[in-house]
Amino acid sequence: MKKIGTIILSAILAISMMTACGDSGSGSQAQSGDQSQSAEASEGKKVAKDGADMQTSDKSMPTRKPAENGTKINMYFGDTVIPGVLNDSQTAKALIAKLPYTQKVSRYSHDFCGVTQDLPYDEESVHYGWLNGDIDYATDAPYFTILFEDEESSEKYGHQVNIGVITCPLEKISALQGEYEVKIELAQ
Secondary structure, rough: OHHHHHHHHHHHHHHHHHHHHHHOOOOOOOOHHHHHHHHEEEOOOOOOOOOEEOOOOOOOOOOOOOOOOOEEEEEEEEEEEEEEEEOOOHHHHHHHHOOOOEEEEEEEEOEEEEOOOOOOOOHHHEEOOOOOOEEEEEOOOEEEEOOOOOOOHHHHOOOOEEEEEEEOHHHHHHHHEEEEEEEEEOOO
């Protein structure tokens, strides 16, 4: 009986890991009561656009402007290179210290996402939602995620820490399909 319980629990965990990224936003697992999360976000919770330096004139490009003195990176999705800039957050600095780093990700409805190593973060950096083009770390899993659409409906998803932004047209990443072992390295 104990063995059956372990098998069932393992299956549930495996299924939730496979569906967590795309179904629940930028990698955070859907919590019970998405309406309550949305209500919390509208009741003074920090959201991705709070304090963000944004551009809104060109919807084909990421919404967030890259940090001026950020760390430039390249992410290799097979033969496709997705450039980005990481910010100076505690979480981004921890990722930079690991570079070059390989991260497995899968394509979901509005992001590429994969389970990653635990990274440190400041509680005041955690927010709801994302901006299109964001590179985020989800604190509840942990997930590494690159978000390319649906920012207008993203504020119902919490546990996000922005660590950077891609610097190419969103279509370059949204056109990709499947799973990748993405090599992330400093740009030359």
